[in-house]
Amino acid sequence: MDRRKFLAVGATAAAAPLAAPSIAKAQTTFNWKMTNAYGPGSPFYVEGPGSPTDFCKKVTAMSDGRINIQHFAAGELIPALEGFDAVRSGAVEMNAANAYFWAGKLPAAQYFTTVPFGLNFQGMNAWLYHAGGMELWDELYAPLGLKALPMGNTGVQMTGWFRKPIESVADFKDLKMRIPGLAGKVYAALGVDVKLLPGGEIFPALERGVIDAAEFVGPYQDRRLGLQNAAKYYYTTGWHEPSNVTELLINQAKWDSLPADLQAIVQTAAMACNLESHTWCEANNAAALKDLVENSGVIANVLPDEVVAELKTVTDKVLAEGAAADPATKKVHDAFMAFKAEHQSWAAISEKPYHNLPG
Amino acid sequence: MDRRKFLAVGATAAAAPLAAPSIAKAQTTFNWKMTNAYGPGSPFYVEGPGSPTDFCKKVTAMSDGRINIQHFAAGELIPALEGFDAVRSGAVEMNAANAYFWAGKLPAAQYFTTVPFGLNFQGMNAWLYHAGGMELWDELYAPLGLKALPMGNTGVQMTGWFRKPIESVADFKDLKMRIPGLAGKVYAALGVDVKLLPGGEIFPALERGVIDAAEFVGPYQDRRLGLQNAAKYYYTTGWHEPSNVTELLINQAKWDSLPADLQAIVQTAAMACNLESHTWCEANNAAALKDLVENSGVIANVLPDEVVAELKTVTDKVLAEGAAADPATKKVHDAFMAFKAEHQSWAAISEKPYHNLPG
Secondary structure (H helix, E strand, O other), X not given: OOHHHHHHHHHHHOOOHHHHHHHXXXXXXXXXXXXXXXXXXXXXXXXXXXXXXXXXXXXXXXXXXXXXXXXXXXXXXXXXXXXXXXXXXXXXXXXXXXXXXXXXXXXXXXXXXXXXXXXXXXXXXXXXXXXXXXXXXXXXXXXXXXXXEEEEEOOOOOOEEEOOOOOOHHHHOXXXXXXXXXXXXXXXXXXXXXXXOOHHHHHHHHHOOOOOEEOOOOHHHHHHHXXXXXXXXXXXXXXXXXXXXXXXXXXXXXXXXXXXXXXXXXXXXXXXXXXXXXXXXXXXXXXXXXXHHHHHOOEEEEOOHXXXXXXXXXXXXXXXXXXXXXXXXXXXXXXXXXXXXXHHHHHOOOHHHHHOOOO | OOHHHHHHHHHHHOOOHHHHHHHHHHHOOEEEEEEEOOOOOOEOOOEOOOOHHHHHHHHHHHOOOOEEEEEEOOOOOOOOOOHHHHHHHOOOOEEEEOHHHHOOOOHHHHHHOOOOOOOOHHHHHHHHHHOOHXXXXXXXXXXXXXXXXEEEEOOOXXXXXXXXXXXXXXXXXXXXXXXXXXXXXXXHHOOOEEEOOOHHHHHHHHHOOOOOEEOOOOHHHHHXXXXXXXXXXXXXXXXXXXXXXXXXXXXXXXXXXXXHHHHHHHHHHHHXXXXXXXXXXXXXXXXXXXXXXXXXXXXXXXXOHHHHHHHHHHHHHHHHXXXXXXXXXXXXXXXXXXXHHHHHHHHOOOHHHHHOOOO
């Protein structure tokens, strides 16, 4: 669909010259819907700079209204985790979520959200944009008539909230914990009873004791869910999610119907939101964590080194098993790990020494 | 200037309905010029994903040709460092460079490129986009009829190239070194004879012995200049430039003449390029450094801790003196340092432990 063709058609059909431009404009308007796995008002996932609703605003502004995307938070049009099927069927054109929610259908999709002990924000985007990651994502989704773009990233996440301190991996045993993705499989191997709950259901489950522990994002987002009122032990490091990609899922046939300029607008807006959303977390997490510790009695701690070392051993095993069980996963896994080794050799002499500079 | 007004005028003037859309389009086209402080073919600064020429392509694609920006590398229209005056006078609409090149006119501008022992990519963008940095940049440039947007970032840079090893700060004494920005003042305080040369002049100066040492960017960009053929000692850490912002400088009156949709396109393209250019460096530096070491006899080393500690002491002194000498610098300095303290308290429990995770 070429916008200039539309313009020509609009002009030919116009009775009076004055009406031509507005008719042409009306014919080139796309009214789309975007659903979201996260609930109304969620900071980063729904609201705020670089969020999915901000993405919709940017696209409307850049296209001067030629593409309008109506946003529906979880539950406003469909339930939280039904976006994949809704986009696939064409019921909606777009969905915002994380690809690891589709692990049941496509295990390899998990690598396009986050990998335990994997890549941070910079490494993940270097892999996706410039080292073959996007091509593998396209290859995985194309047979399903889907296309994905990264449109956000939380950066390093917090390990999560626990009712009791974690002193050894034995403390994970029989814990009921909300934790999605590959990290969930690592915890399961250590005896955790893993639950996959959407963000909006975490607080009531933790408060009522349906779960004993929960991972969500980081201080800024977690505080809004009120998790500090249901558990007090809050751990770092982000071994489980060193970064976390927000997925913009698009129906491929609808995408193909967009003229090239609107495709460029959508792609560029998603890339801008990727940076803007991430740096918004970076700007707000310090103050949020300070507030949680000072005003809500939260006990923030680093996971003991021995616990992290055991988590790494189990992660290697879980990832190897997943790759062995599914050729598509193996292909993505091997590419991811090759890039990780390369990127870490650079990070070891750039970002790592930066963090060790005198303050 | 409202695009719809233009469209209406175009339509009224059209003799035949068929011609109306193309006349309307012709009247809303902006043909702009962008100059650049870096020479033809420079990776990241001129060519490649997220570079200034890529920015121009993105803007043309998104606007469907309603704004076309003709790019001129250094020397193609004006010399390397004359972009500030060219944009100010309106001779060109845009310039790509680094704000620290304008230190002679506006000392505070240096803080919008990089600060020794300052903020990395994530912190710098968190400050600029979400913690008041852009507002301060606007305040500094507005009286000059200028507007700036960040449009790229190298990430952590390499300390640079030296003909002899650096074992103590005494080895800096009487060294003739190419080094711009605030780090140049730190080296000067340690007895370095500081030279400000554009990128394209570094290799001939280093090869002919006009300078003994040079800082440029990182492995990928430095290799293209051939610096490995003129000096063999290549140091990290990036104490001097923990990140480095590419500045898109815009003539404010020309900016004000753009309709809102084209302003949104320019802003979003700059933000997307900020991420894309940075992650391109991240994706390519490891292989470039390996190649330099294995095939060009480069000796890559970390600066000794005692040297870094002394550099920090001198940096604190130099920054304090600069702030005391200029109220505009003091205002920016104080805001930058307040945010740095806050951001580092978050980085200390997120990115820093990430880099210490078992590989």
